[in-house]
Amino acid sequence: MISDKAIARISLYRRLLMDLHKEGREAIFSHDLAAIAGGSAAQVRRDLMAIGYSGSPTKGYIIDELVRSISDFLDCARHQNVALIGIGNLGRAILAYFTNRRPNLKIVAAFDNDEHKVNRVIHGCRCYHTDDLEKILQENDVKLGILTVSASGAQGAAEKLVDAGVKGILNFAPIPLKLPRKIYVENVDMSASIEKVAFFARKGK
């Protein structure tokens, strides 16, 4: 099975390659892509090996073909709908950020317990009360969730998502979730990240 780090890098490659494509660039060598993505040429080649795309030794990788190959590998055939729970500062920032970014992933509903935040549309996304979560998720065939609630609300909200059929969660709450192992959870721990930066900026890596 492919590693999660490799998937993150491949996702990054696609983003960078799409930018290059927009600028009119047609092909790229592994060491150039590595320089742009901040890795090594060998790693780029290994990663692309995993998705089953071959370049030519003389031209390198043909960018639009490679983007297509990455998309075949990464994306679902149909697009995947996403729900967001927690319409706070961070939740709104993420709604703004993800709007129209990847056609294959769309945040179709946002939820909050606060009555004042529901029945609105934020960055094109309709807001509902958490009580309606299960109904809305099933109506929209949502299998992915983004959790931007407080630490105290996170475990409960995550369980609601799982009960509603969600299979993967991107968790911004600063605590680990206890969920069935089959649920894929990715934690974004901003506190730990800034402390890491503080530590290594001081001590050197």
Add this chain to the structure above:
Amino acid sequence: MISDKAIARISLYRRLLMDLHKEGREAIFSHDLAAIAGGSAAQVRRDLMAIGYSGSPTKGYIIDELVRSISDFLDCARHQNVALIGIGNLGRAILAYFTNRRPNLKIVAAFDNDEHKVNRVIHGCRCYHTDDLEKILQENDVKLGILTVSASGAQGAAEKLVDAGVKGILNFAPIPLKLPRKIYVENVDMSASIEKVAFFARKGK
């Protein structure tokens, strides 16, 4: 040298331990901390070995002592000031999030190019124009930066930070930065994270 993954875990342990301490818990065993943090007991013991704290086989780890040991290990003696560039949705969310969270790390200034956003105080943090960055950072002895600007502005803003003496950057912009190797950069790539979730939720890890 200790790994960055280990530092992130140790930071998480501290947060969890402080919560437990607040609840009145006095001691904890490695396997309990592992369960809460979502790791293995052996890994917890290895991580704590690195910081040089020893527990007792009968009581486990004394929580307040351990928190102190972690802080001695992770934190700088004096506190470290942080600057944030990019007062958009995400920047504001992070200002809200970090306010009064860690006494040792404080966001002392925020910057933006937009005239309408400067000369305000957001979540206790004063906002300046990016033109004043170098001056303000040197006045406040800032060595850490958080980058919440758009992809197109990120490289330039990062270079400004480095020119002003910053040694470590937490980068939320969706592109890798090209900076001198001695600068420590931690990338938080939310796009890659959600695509990872989408991929593994579908395929299984």
Add this chain to the structure above:
DNA sequence: GATGCCATGTGAAATAATTCACAATGTTAA
């Protein structure tokens, strides 16, 4: 006391991730 129990700390082993290094291949230039 002596004994059993349980958790720690840590070498050693296992596993995972990255890098090396080179045969294979196609292109350019003479």
Add this chain to the structure above:
DNA sequence: TTAACATTGTGAATTATTTCACATGGCATC
């Protein structure tokens, strides 16, 4: 046509990280 060159794809080596497994030691119980 042939030689020189640069790059790919990949087995093997290396390095990093995690887990295993057990000697050690303190406490409770008999």
